[in-house]
Amino acid sequence: MPRPGRNTYSDQKPPYSYISLTAMAIQSSPEKMLPLSEIYKFIMDRFPYYRENTQRWQNSLRHNLSFNDCFIKIPRRPDQPGKGSFWALHPSCGDMFENGSFLRRRKRFKVLKSDHLAPSKPADAAQYLQQQAKLRLSALAASGTHLPQMPAAAYNLGGVAQPSGFKHPFAIENIIAREYKMPGGLAFSAMQPVPAAYPLPNQLTTMSSSLGTGWPHVYGSAGMIDSATPISMASGDYSAYGVPLKPLCHAAGQTLPAIPVPIKPTPAAVPALPALPAPIPTLLSNSPPSLSPTSSQTATSQSSPATPSETLTSPASALHSVAVH
DNA sequence: TGGTGTTTAAGACTAC
């Protein structure tokens, strides 16, 4: 993995594949789904390299969205005007990348459409994500400003659903921790909590000076989070996944998640999803507290118990990975 | 009309 010096990425191509970039963007959204335009914006905000030749890389990005099964398309609801659908990560798209490298994936994520027992078809995944979004938003609305902090163990599902040590490759802290490790092998995210999907400008400075590497390829016009991105970093609005909640948050019910509608229905029978889904099992499933991106911003809320709905048994057992490894 | 989504193809690169 290339680790060029400070600022060398500012105008160079980041060492991430389009899949990684797209996944980052999706992961950074509270609902874990973004329209294409927002994905574009995220990438351009964070990676100056992609502010040029937009037609080229955006075409590639669209190609990746359509071509890779790890991305699922979630249609807008009728009351959600706008172009295009939402895009989300397939709940079972975990562990695709080689350790530490986001240049290449371990294996291409592929849904086995012939697997009649596979619940992780795009339709199910879409429905599952929708339910997740609704749950999060419900919790958001109930708790006021931000979601209650979820203990990492709550995501770990008691170690039942996820293999030990599994980390979702698209988890921002995983990306950060894997990509940038201290010389001694200690990821900086373990030393310094990462409050958001990306370090804040001041933290960037801190990290750059302390680690000597920094995030030269990841900065916006005003730092990590620039004015173009409606993310309130100072408000402490962070989701349970440790990503900033956009002020809109769609939480007031203004913009509810889209209805899960199968885009690519498969002939296989679709087993019913669990009635009470838990957070996406493979996403940030076992992020240790020390890696929690929210730890610095929401330190006071760290001890807040998870909402019952979020701590319910995960459908991970049903949403077992059918990715081809 | 422009954005979005799908599909195909080719070349480069990397791992085994």
Added chain:
DNA sequence: GTAGTCTTAAACACCA
């Protein structure tokens, strides 16, 4: 060398 992955390009259809 082969297979898999990634990137880029292009064409086409659909839709707001």
